[in-house]
Amino acid sequence: MALPRRMKHLAVESRGYPVIATVERSARGVDFGSINERRKLALATFDWCAVCGLPFGDELRWQMVFQEESPLAKAVSGEAPVHEVCALYAAQVCPYLFSPHSRMGDEFRKGAVRDVVVRFVGFESTKAVIAHESELQRGIHTLHFEHHGHADEFSYHSPDEIQERFSDALAREQDLPVTDAESVLIRLFNRLDDGGEGDVVTGAALVAGAAFAKDVFKVQGMKTFVGKHYPAVAGLMLKGSEEEILEFSRGSRDEAFGAVGPWVLERAGDFPLPLQRWRARGGSVVGRSEPRRPAGPGRSVSKNAACPCGSGRKARRCHPAGIPVG
Template sequence: MIATIDRSPQKVDFGSINERRKLALTTFDWCAVCGLPFADELRWQVVFQEGPLPTALAGEAPVHEACALYAAQVCPFLFSPHSRLGDEFRKGAVRDAMVRFVGFESTSAVNTHESGLQPGVHTLHFEHQGHADEFSYHSPDEIQERFTDALASERDLPVSDAEGVLIRLFNRLDDDGDGDVVTGAALIAGAAFAKDVFNLQA
């Protein structure tokens, strides 16, 4: 289950992005798909601009390459150009025919911005720099070989006992209880870099 979506033992909302979960991902430098740490890996992001990108700004948290390739095959909106976003604000929106993922060397800043769809609601946005690699596709079939290669080169990352506890809590099916524990830990650990964090959606 992708790490940014709302979840509970009773319900999982695959159409949502939970800003509290993004806050924890930001603070601990975890991937938005698998919820596990980055090391010296590139931070992958869907981008909509063309040409070289010295920097990019996105409302989605960054992901590992293997996770980007996985998401391209299982996320309906990334999978099919005919898929539509179904929430009340973006109903009827369709995917671009070509999807472009870019791998950046680092996340240089994270800030809050007011939503263009929901005035008064703030969401986290990630600024990346160091365009190092990329892939594009019309259909996920075109990236199957790259996905196989990415899985073959995956390696386990060292995780401290303390971070391991937070990761297990974060990835459980309970945002009403354990999810708040991790959000609280994120705030204590330094998420105050976002001065208007308490205006975040949810």
């Protein structure tokens, strides 16, 4: 099976399979049957494909759908979207997408069988990403992607029916433009070891503005990020000057934090739509906090204490005028 060019940067697990962007991974191994909600948040923030983890650019967002209506004005899915060539590749190698007799193996969907006909639809944009309480696990929130603008589609009973389309997609495949800052985030996102306490790029997504998404810290797996000043740093990325943002990034010991500031400045005015919504929501929150912005180094801490933003630098050097209360 030919591997799309845009998937060749992916890490490979012990059996030789490329590790796609959404699956759970750690130093102990890869779980292809588990979708990681923290990683989905990073995909939504930076507008990356759920298979190859690279940006969409001007390409359509492809989603497997279950509705029979055609065309669809919009679709909402608990899975993140993918490029067309990545969807076609997955359809031929993923056990669930490959076989019409495939069954779900997890405890909540045990016995559910794949639809006889698999339908993928290409949408023009992802309008919003929202945290919803899971219907399968009460009290657990998962991310749902809302897509608009039905532009194309394909369907199949078996992967043999889409081999010609896959060959054509491979021939048309183009390199995706990636800046230096984004390439750092993509490299870190592709690590097999997720860092123990959670994906480092998910932390970068939070400070880029995802921290302002409604109920984001209720999402499955996000408890590790609670109480670590992410909203405060997100406020800096939202309201701070270019000099303040770059100073924070240069002073951070976290490589992902060091890259996210330049990424925010590069994309200013052209953020992915879900991130635009989150930052707009954050604008009112940060605005209300501004009158409470304390004077002096790093909020109320001593000038030689560690800055509350989490950068690891002394408060007097990192944020001498203080930062908003998170």
